[in-house]
Amino acid sequence: MDQSLEIVNRVAQSGLISLDLEELVPDKSEESLDIKEQLFQGLMLKEKDFRAWVKENDWSVYKDSYVAIYCSADAIVPTWAYMLITAALEPYTSECFFCHPSSLSALVAEKYLNLVEVEQYKDCRVVIKGCGHREISNHAYVKLTTMLLPYAKTVMFGEPCSTVPVFKRK
Numbered sequence: 001m002d003q004s005l006e007i008v009n010r011v012a013q014s015g016l017i018s019l020d021l022e023e024l025v026p027d028k029s030e031e032s033l034d035i036k037e038q039l040f041q042g043l044m045l046k047e048k049d050f051r052a053w054v055k056e057n058d059w060s061v062y063k064d065s066y067v068a069i070y071c072s073a074d075a076i077v078p079t080w081a082y083m084l085i086t087a088a089l090e091p092y093t094s095e096c097f098f099c100h101p102s103s104l105s106a107l108v109a110e111k112y113l114n115l116v117e118v119e120q121y122k123d124c125r126v127v128i129k130g131c132g133h134r135e136i137s138n139h140a141y142v143k144l145t146t147m148l149l150p151y152a153k154t155v156m157f158g159e160p161c162s163t164v165p166v167f168k169r170k
Contacts, residue, residue, distance in 0.1 A: 029065040032101035106139035
């Protein structure tokens with residue numbers, strides 16, 4: 001074969017390591033549980049009524065989901081109330097978080113990113129994949145970048161064939 005016509009895969013030869021957040025962070029349903037409706041006169045919890053609600057509620061609707069437990073009312077809610085809900089949800093959910101629903105994706109991503117052994121990327125050229133089939137929290141990109149900075153030689157964003165430089169070790 002004529003050398004001038006040979007097709008060369010420069011991406012494969014580049015030594016780039018591609019990290020896909022869609023592979024690192026599981027795709028599970030995210031739900032929220034606002035206990036506002038369980039407040040007596042919108043102000044406080046009545047323990048007996050709250051415990052009855054927890055006991056009678058169908059928690060299976062949260063099966064295999066990540067759940068944000070919160071209270072949207074400006075009320076003082078005792079810590080044990082959130083703990084009681086967590087105990088009731090535990091057999092059904094993937095995990096419960098005490099947070100506003102808008103923070104749930106970030107907390108889930110952080111949980112899984114903390115499992116990544118970034119030391120393996122020491123002196124590597126890493127591309128954090130940018131385009132995917134589902135939305136990933138910007139927090140996940142920031143967290144993963146922060147984790148890689150002490151180890152990676154370079155960090156880029158995008159696809160191996162078209163990257164945006166983010167960091168290069170001097």
